[in-house]
Amino acid sequence: MAEITTRRAVSEGLLKLMESDERVVLVSSDSVGVIKAQDIVERYPDRVIEVGIAEQLAVDTAAGLAAAGMKPFYVTYAVFASMRACEQVRSMVAYPHLNVKIIGANGGMGSGEREGVSHQCFEDIGIFRTFAGMTILSPSDASQVEKAIIAASEIDDPVYIRTGSGKEIALWDDEEPFEIGKTIVRKEADSDVVLFSHGFIMREVMKAAGELENEGKSVKVVEVPTIKPLPQEAILQHVEGAANVAVVEDHSVYGGLSSAISELLSRTDPKKITTVALQDTFPESGSAAELFSKYKMDSKAIKEKLLTIM
Amino acid sequence: MENLQKIANGLRADVLDMVVEIKDGHPGPAFSAADIITALYFGGHIHIDPENPDSPDRDRFVLSKGHACPLLYAALIRKGVIDKKHKLTLRKIDSILQGHPDMIKTPGVDANSGSLGNGLAMAYGMANALKLQKSSRYVYVICGDGELGEGITWETFINIGKSQMKNMIVFIDNNRWQSGGSITDVGGIGSLKEKFEACSLQVIEIDGHNFTQIFEAVAAAKESNKATVVIAHTIKGKGVDFMEEDNSWHKRVPTAQQYESALRQLRGE
Numbered sequence: 001m002a003e004i005t006t007r008r009a010v011s012e013g014l015l016k017l018m019e020s021d022e023r024v025v026l027v028s029s030d031s032v033g034v035i036k037a038q039d040i041v042e043r044y045p046d047r048v049i050e051v052g053i054a055e056q057l058a059v060d061t062a063a064g065l066a067a068a069g070m071k072p073f074y075v076t077y078a079v080f081a082s083m084r085a086c087e088q089v090r091s092m093v094a095y096p097h098l099n100v101k102i103i104g105a106n107g108g109m110g111s112g113e114r115e116g117v118s119h120q121c122f123e124d125i126g127i128f129r130t131f132a133g134m135t136i137l138s139p140s141d142a143s144q145v146e147k148a149i150i151a152a153s154e155i156d157d158p159v160y161i162r163t164g165s166g167k168e169i170a171l172w173d174d175e176e177p178f179e180i181g182k183t184i185v186r187k188e189a190d191s192d193v194v195l196f197s198h199g200f201i202m203r204e205v206m207k208a209a210g211e212l213e214n215e216g217k218s219v220k221v222v223e224v225p226t227i228k229p230l231p232q233e234a235i236l237q238h239v240e241g242a243a244n245v246a247v248v249e250d251h252s253v254y255g256g257l258s259s260a261i262s263e264l265l266s267r268t269d270p271k272k273i274t275t276v277a278l279q280d281t282f283p284e285s286g287s288a289a290e291l292f293s294k295y296k297m298d299s300k301a302i303k304e305k306l307l308t309i310m
Numbered sequence: 311m312e313n314l315q316k317i318a319n320g321l322r323a324d325v326l327d328m329v330v331e332i333k334d335g336h337p338g339p340a341f342s343a344a345d346i347i348t349a350l351y352f353g354g355h356i357h358i359d360p361e362n363p364d365s366p367d368r369d370r371f372v373l374s375k376g377h378a379c380p381l382l383y384a385a386l387i388r389k390g391v392i393d394k395k396h397k398l399t400l401r402k403i404d405s406i407l408q409g410h411p412d413m414i415k416t417p418g419v420d421a422n423s424g425s426l427g428n429g430l431a432m433a434y435g436m437a438n439a440l441k442l443q444k445s446s447r448y449v450y451v452i453c454g455d456g457e458l459g460e461g462i463t464w465e466t467f468i469n470i471g472k473s474q475m476k477n478m479i480v481f482i483d484n485n486r487w488q489s490g491g492s493i494t495d496v497g498g499i500g501s502l503k504e505k506f507e508a509c510s511l512q513v514i515e516i517d518g519h520n521f522t523q524i525f526e527a528v529a530a531a532k533e534s535n536k537a538t539v540v541i542a543h544t545i546k547g548k549g550v551d552f553m554e555e556d557n558s559w560h561k562r563v564p565t566a567q568q569y570e571s572a573l574r575q576l577r578g579e
Contacts, residue, residue, distance in 0.1 A: 049435075057466055060434070061431065063432045064421070067439075068366070069439060070438075092425075092431075096412070
């Protein structure tokens with residue numbers, strides 16, 4: 001397939017779903033442009049529910065659509081889905097366990113383009129992880145985003161899907177499936193360090209792991225695109241015998257995959273966990289590369305951190 | 311109409327039975343909405359099959375002012391949707407009758423509400439779904455007037471007007487009180503009619519305790535080519551003299567003597 005952006009990938013997935021199931025509807029809070037979905041509006045004008053700049057209403061509208069048998073997908077920025085409409089997701093979607101899919105663009109600091117903190121989001125996973133019954137997906141390139149949209153439609157649960165700025169590059173084979181609840185070993189290695197990661201920062205992770213390998217130091221890399229429910233058994237198998245565990249994520253150091261794995265291992269197989277994530281600070285505008293460099297989350301910083309535990 | 315009045319007062323008595331049993335709950339705001347709910351459920355508007363309350367082919371009802379829910383539970387018990395054995399379990403552990411409406415636990419409850427403003431907004435989603443499904447069913451909503459302080463209600467009214475969602479009929483239980491005092495002093499909401507008209511809505515003002523006027527408003531809403539909001543002027547605590555217009559009954563439990571007196575009044579004795 002021709003290379004598409006991580007945002008347009010959402011629309012590609014939605015178009016396939018809308019063609020095959022007339023219950024699928026798109027809810028927009030003036031956010032059709034976020035996923036470049038003008039063709040969806042033209043093709044299915046009745047099935048795009050546009051509420052204007054009103055994220056709380058958008059989530060409740062999606063809840064009402066789902067309660068009456070439709071399959072709504074709501075697209076907005078991650079920061080508005082998780083914070084502006086936080087209570088609506090919690091009390092009107094997660095609590096009644098409605099079949100609502102929420103797609104958060106600009107997930108992570110690096111996906112925030114040059115918009116700055118108001119449009120970046122590094123708290124979403126921490127927030128949604130506390131909502132009972134919520135599934136959280138964080139795919140790592142455009143092909144995986146499109147497939148995650150389709151995979152999410154196949155489960156009758158509330159799902160949050162994190163996506164990016166649109167600028168993230170393709171990392172994997174287009175034919176690779178997206179399977180909810182599965183971990184993916186991205187670099188096999190005879191190593192006592194196991195690294196877990198998710199989302200578009202996988203690019204930095206793979207670069208760091210590749211450079212280390214060239215220097216004769218190997219690390220096993222495991223992608224965890226389903227953050228909730230956490231694939232606990234798979235993670236425990238991956239860490240078996242490992243001396244050190246590392247987690248790299250474009251999220252706050254609090255509440256994300258790093259926290260989830262720490263919680264799991266602290267009660268099952270305690271190990272030292274080294275984390276590369278956004279520290280307790282608000283970042284700023286800048287390109288993804290500049291931000292990852294300044295906030296010590298680029299491949300160089302990841303490599304340096306890994307060297308301290310190898 | 312006499313029969314409907316009897317039903318409405320019966321529901322009010324049921325509310326008191328529940329509140330007295332658990333020593334908790336909101337009688338005042340339930341009583342102001344009792345006649346509207348009675349008109350909708352027992353006056354031939356909300357069609358719901360007690361044997362199959364989840365049927366997609368049903369009218370929806372959302373009590374957006376969810377704290378008045380003992381009234382909704384009483385109506386659903388009388389309809390035969392909720393088994394009457396649950397009546398006195400309100401707010402107790404393991405009960406299907408939660409302190410605020412829970413659409414999963416309670417048969418016949420169409421929306422989670424109680425977090426003010428969200429019931430109305432969710433109802434807008436239901437109305438969109440029914441429209442897409444080309445259903446002839448309606449979505450009825452009762453909002454509190456204090457609830458209109460929530461910004462999301464105005465997000466919703468703007469959108470009801472924008473899309474002229476004519477399968478949605480919203481009643482404002484305009485009892486002029488909210489938890490902390492009068493809506494003028496606390497919320498400062500001001501004139502409602504102009505606000506709704508500015509949202510391109512048809513506004514009908516009625517006495518919310520007059521069944522004829524409630525029915526006329528529903529008929530006018532259904533006939534209109536505009537989406538409608540009904541401002542129902544009501545009395546908080548309506549039906550029991552010492553509760554009427556006394557906002558301490560927003561959330562208060564009657565003494566044994568008050569309970570007896572209230573039941574006598576509601577029975578017309």
